[in-house]
Amino acid sequence: MPGYRRQLYRDDALVLRVQKLGESDRIITLLTRRHGRLRAVARGVRRTTSRFGARLEPFGHVDLQIAGDPKGEQGSSLHSISQVEGIQLYGKALVTDYPRYTAASAIAETAERLTPVEREPSLRLFQLTLGGLRALADGEHASTLVLDAYLLRGMGLAGWAPALVACAVCGTPGRHGAFSVPAGGCVCPDCRPPGAAHPAPATLDLMAALASGDWRTADAADSPHRRECSGLVAAHLQWHLERGLRSLPLVDRGSTGERTERARHAPRPDPADVAKEAQ
Amino acid sequence: MYEGAIQDLIDELGRLPGVGPKSAQRIAFHVLSADPADVTRLATALRRVKELVRFCTVCYNVAESEQCRVCRDPRRSEEVLCVVEEPKDVVAIERTGEFRGRYHVLGGAINPLEGVGPDNLRIRELLARLGTGSVRELILATDPNTEGEATATYLALMVKPMGIAVTRLASGLPVGGDLEYADEITLGRAFEGRRAV
Numbered sequence: 197m198p199g200y201r202r203q204l205y206r207d208d209a210l211v212l213r214v215q216k217l218g219e220s221d222r223i224i225t226l227l228t229r230r231h232g233r234l235r236a237v238a239r240g241v242r243r244t245t246s247r248f249g250a251r252l253e254p255f256g257h258v259d260l261q262i263a264g265d266p267k268g269e270q271g272s273s274l275h276s277i278s279q280v281e282g283i284q285l286y287g288k289a290l291v292t293d294y295p296r297y298t299a300a301s302a303i304a305e306t307a308e309r310l311t312p313v314e315r316e317p318s319l320r321l322f323q324l325t326l327g328g329l330r331a332l333a334d335g336e337h338a339s340t341l342v343l344d345a346y347l348l349r350g351m352g353l354a355g356w357a358p359a360l361v362a363c364a365v366c367g368t369p370g371r372h373g374a375f376s377v378p379a380g381g382c383v384c385p386d387c388r389p390p391g392a393a394h395p396a397p398a399t400l401d402l403m404a405a406l407a408s409g410d411w412r413t414a415d416a417a418d419s420p421h422r423r424e425c426s427g428l429v430a431a432h433l434q435w436h437l438e439r440g441l442r443s444l445p446l447v448d449r450g451s452t453g454e455r456t457e458r459a460r461h462a463p464r465p466d467p468a469d470v471a472k473e474a475q
Numbered sequence: 476m477y478e479g480a481i482q483d484l485i486d487e488l489g490r491l492p493g494v495g496p497k498s499a500q501r502i503a504f505h506v507l508s509a510d511p512a513d514v515t516r517l518a519t520a521l522r523r524v525k526e527l528v529r530f531c532t533v534c535y536n537v538a539e540s541e542q543c544r545v546c547r548d549p550r551r552s553e554e555v556l557c558v559v560e561e562p563k564d565v566v567a568i569e570r571t572g573e574f575r576g577r578y579h580v581l582g583g584a585i586n587p588l589e590g591v592g593p594d595n596l597r598i599r600e601l602l603a604r605l606g607t608g609s610v611r612e613l614i615l616a617t618d619p620n621t622e623g624e625a626t627a628t629y630l631a632l633m634v635k636p637m638g639i640a641v642t643r644l645a646s647g648l649p650v651g652g653d654l655e656y657a658d659e660i661t662l663g664r665a666f667e668g669r670r671a672v
Binding site: 213214218220227235245247248249250251253254257282285287288291293294297298301302304305308356442443446447 | 493519564585586587589590592620621625632638649652655659660661663671
C-alpha cells in the first residue's frame with residue numbers, strides 16, 4: 197500500500213488571514229491562483245529570527261512553495277509552507293490608512309466566504325481579489341467604492357449579482373425604482389414585494405457603475421448615494437451568505453475623521469478633578 | 476475513556492490553549508503520580524491567580540491591588556505613556572530597563588477579520604487618560620504586524636489632534652544577526668529608521 201507522500205508544489209497566492217498556532221507558528225489562509233483556498237502552517241514565523249514571517253502578513257501577494265497534497269485526495273487538509281517570496285506586499289501601504297485597512301479586511305473575509313470548499317480552483321475570484329487589494333493600495337478611488345465594487349463583482353462570480361437593469365422576478369427590462377434583497381435586486385411595480393426599499397435613482401446608477409467598472413460615474417457619486425449603495429450591497433451580500441461578515445460593520449466609512457474631530461474639540465478635564473475622581 | 480475524576484481532569488486540561496488530548500492525558504497522569512504536596516501547591520496557585528489577580532484600574536495591566544506596581548511608583552514619569560497590546564508586552568519592555576514612563580494596555584489589536592474593532596479595546600480609557608493633559612509623548616508599542624500597525628495608525632489619527640507627540644517603536648535588524656539573512660521588509664524598515672552616528 198503506498199504511504200502518504202507530501203508533495204512540494206508552487207503557486208502564487210494572496211494572504212487572506214493569519215491565526216496564531218502554538219508557541220511560534222501561524223496558520224495562514226491563502227487564496228491561490230491554481231489551487232483555490234488553502235490553509236497552511238508557517239512554522240516559527242512569529243519568532244524575530246524568522247526568514248519569511250514578514251512576507252506572510254495579510255493582504256500580501258506572494259509566491260509560495262508548499263508541502264502537502266494539492267488535490268486533497270489523501271491525508272491532512274493542513275499544508276506546510278516551506279518557502280515564500282513577496283510579489284507585492286499590499287499590507288505595507290494599507291496599514292498606514294485605517295479606512296483602507298478595514299476595507300481590505302472585508303475583501304479578505306468575503307474572498308474566504310465565497311470559497312467554502314478548500315482546494316477548489318477559483319481563478320476569477322483570485323484575480324478579482326488581487327485587483328481589489330491593488331486598487332485599495334493604489335488609493336486612486338475611495339476605499340468604500342472599491343469595497344462595494346468588489347462585493348458586487350464577487351457576488352456576480354458566485355451567481356448572486358443583484359438585478360439592476362431588469363426586474364429580478366419577471367425579467368421586464370428597464371431601471372425599476374424598488375429594490376428587494378430577498379427578490380434579488382430591482383423589481384418592477386407589479387412584482388414589488390412588501391418592504392422593498394426605494395433607493396434614489398442615483399444610488400442604483402452608482403451600483404450599476406460599480407458592477408460594470410464605470411469609475412468616472414462612481415467617483416462622481418455623492419456621499420449620501422454612496423452610503424445608500426453600501427447599505428444595499430451589504431444587505432444583499434449577507435442575505436446570500438446567510439451569515440454576517442464580522443469585518444463589514446467595522447469598515448471605516450469616514451467615522452474616524454469625525455471621531456478625531458470630536459477628540460480635538462473635547463474639553464480637557466482639569467487634572468485635579470481627575471485625580472479626585474480616581475481617589 | 477477513563478472513569479470519574481481522572482477523565483474530568485483530562486477534559487479540563489484539554490480545554491487549555493495548546494494542550495491536545497494526548498498532552499492532557501500525559502499531564503493528568505503526571506499529576507496522579509506526583510507528590511501530594513506538589514499538587515496542592517499547583518491547585519493553590521491556580522486558585523490564588525483567580526482570586527487575587529485583577530486589572531489595574533489605571534493602565535489595565537495585571538495587578539494584585541487596585542493599581543499595578545508601575546502605576547504606584549511615584550518615580551515613573553507621567554509625561555510619557557507607552558501603549559501595548561497585552562500585559563506580557565509590559566514585562567518585555569520592563570526587561571529592557573530603558574523605559575521609565577507609564578503604560579496603557581489595550582487588551583489586543585484591531586482585527587476586523589476576528590470582529591475586534593476600536594470599541595472592543597481600551598481606547599476610550601486611553602483617550603480619557605490623555606485628556607488629563609499630563610502626557611507629553613505617546614509611544615505606540617503595538618506588535619510590528621498588520622494588526623499592530625493598523626492599531627498604531629488608528630491611535631495616531633485619534634491622538635495627534637490633541638497636540639500630543641506620537642511616536643512608534645523602531646523596527647529593524649535583530650542584534651547579533653547577519654545582514655544577508657534579513658528579509659526585505661525588515662531591512663527596508665531598518666533603512667527607513669536609520670539614525671545618525
